[in-house]
Amino acid sequence: MFREGDSIAIREWPGQEWVVENVLVGGMGIVYICHERSSVGLGKMALKALRPDHVSLLGAKERFQQEAEDWINLGEHVNIVSAKFMVEVSHEPYIVLEYVEGGTLRTRMYAKPPMGLQKAVEFSLQICSAMQYAHSKPLTGGRKGLLHRDIKPENILIRSSDGCVKVTDFGLSRAVEGSSSVGQAGGTFQYMSPEQITAPVTVDRRSDVYSFGVTLYEMITGSVPYPELAVLGSKQPLPLNPTVPQDIASIILKCIQRDRNNRFPDFLQIKTSLENIQHFSSPQINGFKPPALNYPRNYVFVGEKEVARYVSVVIHKMRSFPEVIIRARGNQIGRAERVGNELRSRGMQLQFRRGFDNIEGREVSFIEIRARRSRLKPRRGSIKRKGTKWIGSIARTIRRLT
Ligand SMILES: Nc1ncnc2c1ncn2[C@@H]1O[C@H](COP(=O)(O)OP(=O)(O)OP(=O)(O)O)[C@@H](O)[C@H]1O
Ligand SMILES: [Mg+2]
Numbered sequence: 001m002f003r004e005g006d007s008i009a010i011r012e013w014p015g016q017e018w019v020v021e022n023v024l025v026g027g028m029g030i031v032y033i034c035h036e037r038s039s040v041g042l043g044k045m046a047l048k049a050l051r052p053d054h055v056s057l058l059g060a061k062e063r064f065q066q067e068a069e070d071w072i073n074l075g076e077h078v079n080i081v082s083a084k085f086m087v088e089v090s091h092e093p094y095i096v097l098e099y100v101e102g103g104t105l106r107t108r109m110y111a112k113p114p115m116g117l118q119k120a121v122e123f124s125l126q127i128c129s130a131m132q133y134a135h136s137k138p139l140t141g142g143r144k145g146l147l148h149r150d151i152k153p154e155n156i157l158i159r160s161s162d163g164c165v166k167v168t169d170f171g172l173s174r175a176v177e178g179s180s181s182v183g184q185a186g187g188t189f190q191y192m193s194p195e196q197i198t199a200p201v202t203v204d205r206r207s208d209v210y211s212f213g214v215t216l217y218e219m220i221t222g223s224v225p226y227p228e229l230a231v232l233g234s235k236q237p238l239p240l241n242p243t244v245p246q247d248i249a250s251i252i253l254k255c256i257q258r259d260r261n262n263r264f265p266d267f268l269q270i271k272t273s274l275e276n277i278q279h280f281s282s283p284q285i286n287g288f289k290p291p292a293l294n295y296p297r298n299y300v301f302v303g304e305k306e307v308a309r310y311v312s313v314v315i316h317k318m319r320s321f322p323e324v325i326i327r328a329r330g331n332q333i334g335r336a337e338r339v340g341n342e343l344r345s346r347g348m349q350l351q352f353r354r355g356f357d358n359i360e361g362r363e364v365s366f367i368e369i370r371a372r373r374s375r376l377k378p379r380r381g382s383i384k385r386k387g388t389k390w391i392g393s394i395a396r397t398i399r400r401l402t
Contacts, residue, residue, distance in 0.1 A: 001023075002032055003020065004022060010087050016038075017037040018035065019037055021034060021044075022354065024353055026154065027188065028051055028173065028176045029051055031048050032048075032049075033046055043099070045098070048094065049093070050175060067171035068086055068095045069140075070140075072086070074134055079127065079164070080130045083098075100157040102158045105158060109222070117220055117248065121248070124216050127151070127212060131208060131212065134147075134170065135147070135208070148169075149174060150211070153215055155167065155169045189228065189229055190227070194232055197231070204260075209270065210260070213263075214226075217240070217252050240252065251277070297320075298317060298323060298325060299326075300313050300327070301328070302328035307342060314326060314339070314343060323370055326368070326371060333367045348373060351369070352367065353370070
């Protein structure tokens, strides 16, 4: 793992060095934002590798490499983060990605003021273009179309200069499929179609349609339709806010049908339906009042109160969530760091992420600190080995819901 300021030597180009400007840790990957020490014209780039704790998973490295090759072969599309080529660094594969200056859709969704329906539709149309292109692109070996498998707000980047939407991480989630820590860290279940949870080998385009539907649902309501693994049960999705116009609500509900035969078969059809709304009922959209978006419940937003106060809130929330995210902006960042240091001294595991929120066209720096208990405390009678507890808990949830 590299740190800010480190130089990365590239095996394929002896003498070339890339300097790390920023380190961003995700659910299964790690992203290094880099620039060249002496320029050969690549400019700024994002280098993506498997997280060090996932490299050792059986076959993860090979799958990561295969999926990255497919992503590279997708070629250029304005709404897809371009994967340029792979390099080897300290015997590990890294993908060189187009750098996108901006933030994720997740950050945009929870920024103030809330995004509004018009923006949500505008972003969705761009995601549809990206997915329609990827799903129909001929690939090596006579295969047609690449599935994404992990559409969620974290994997959609928004360029701050012009609001261009770029979908990222095509196929990569496959590298760590079935690994316990992914569900825990990313909470990705909420975006996964029921068939992807229960029978991942059978998924097709319609699974991406489902994940997209959940993402759009969250863009306009601030929450996901099925908490945790509830999609495997038979309850109806959480209701959409009644102010959501009927035509858009029905598009979303068609995307998130449990039975994939009832979903849109492809992204072209979603795009056409959304465009029809844009053209024919824009007054409705303009009149839409979005519900107030709050941070998810495992977030603690650091403000002006004293450090000890936030420390105790985090410790309290730890009882209900496997991971608590401490967030601060601007001049509260230092205070959030002190909260982090205090928690680390109490044995918590921390990951830091920094970036910018775009608030009414202004860039404001933020910090997000993911805090986790460093040891999973086995409950009496539960399986003690670290990692298996999660699998046990899914099995219990599935049993409860089905
Ligand atoms: N091409 C890029 N340009 C600029 N920033 C990027 C790029 N790719 C990723 N990032 C940043 O790096 C962060 C981490 O990305 P990463 O994909 O590793 O994490 P994630 O999407 O949260 O989880 P997962 O590993 O499940 O995909 C993102 O939140 C984003 O802010
Ligand atoms: Mg990602």
